[in-house]
Amino acid sequence: xxxxxxxxxxxxxxxxxxxxxxxxxxxxxxxxxxxxxxxxxxxxxxxxxxxxxxxxxxxxxxxxxxxxxxxxxxxxxxxxxxxxxxxxxxxxxxxxxxxxxxxxxxxxxxxxxxx
Amino acid sequence: xxxxxxxxxxxxxxxxxxxxxxxxxxxxxxxxxxxxxxxxxxxxxxxxxxxxxxxxxxxxxxxxxxxxxxxxxxxxxxxxxxxxxxxxxxxxxxxxxxxxxxxxxxxxxxxxxxxxxxx
Numbered sequence: 137x138x139x140x141x142x143x144x145x146x147x148x149x150x151x152x153x154x155x156x157x158x159x160x161x162x163x164x165x166x167x168x169x170x171x172x173x174x175x176x177x178x179x180x181x182x183x184x185x186x187x188x189x190x191x192x193x194x195x196x197x198x199x200x201x202x203x204x205x206x207x208x209x210x211x212x213x214x215x216x217x218x219x220x221x222x223x224x225x226x227x228x229x230x231x232x233x234x235x236x237x238x239x240x241x242x243x244x245x246x247x248x249x250x251x
Numbered sequence: 252x253x254x255x256x257x258x259x260x261x262x263x264x265x266x267x268x269x270x271x272x273x274x275x276x277x278x279x280x281x282x283x284x285x286x287x288x289x290x291x292x293x294x295x296x297x298x299x300x301x302x303x304x305x306x307x308x309x310x311x312x313x314x315x316x317x318x319x320x321x322x323x324x325x326x327x328x329x330x331x332x333x334x335x336x337x338x339x340x341x342x343x344x345x346x347x348x349x350x351x352x353x354x355x356x357x358x359x360x361x362x363x364x365x366x367x368x369x370x
Binding site for chain 1: 255293294295296298301342344356357358360361362363
């Protein structure tokens with residue numbers, strides 16, 4: 137298993153540009169998450185998904201969009217990039233069933249700089 | 252809303268010695284999970300240890316152990332026999348055991364503690 141993979145690893149965007157951060161997991165996890173980590177801070181939840189076709193906002197969703205057309209993929213779209221979106225982005229997945237919760241597995245992160 | 256506080260931005264320990272990282276949290280829930288994650292310079296988030304709130308026994312994973320005080324809402328991490336490879340950012344995180352009401356298993360993180368290990 138590759139686990140959770142993210143592409144790209146690094147990206148520099150100009151203000152106003154758009155891009156999609158890709159996230160794929162091969163563990164058949166139903167739950168997937170996008171977090172951002174600003175310098176000197178912990179991770180904050182942007183969006184999450186509890187299954188294909190179902191997404192919802194987290195703590196800091198403004199400026200982002202997501203979709204979940206398959207169990208494996210959970211892309212994060214940045215529209216009209218702003219300097220405030222300079223951050224490290226982590227995708228994570230976990231399995232949840234029957235009231236039991238399981239560990240979240242994280243991808244390696246994408247470092248995004250908006251200038 | 253739940254919050255997680257790590258009051259030590261930086262800590263330092265001599266190789267082979269023991270260090271304790273502090274974490275407090277605030278919640279009105281009775282059932283939840285607590286975690287310690289390690290983030291080395293590679294940025295990869297690595298799960299170190301987890302604790303279920305309903306378990307009174309403190310979790311242990313090799314050189315890592317926790318002191319879970321539910322009434323005090325405290326969850327400290329003890330690293331014994333510190334090694335150079337333990338140098339990293341350590342994050343304390345909380346997760347509700349419920350998947351209702353907006354809590355969908357997402358983690359709530361503290362700001363982290365940067366641990367340095369001196370040879």
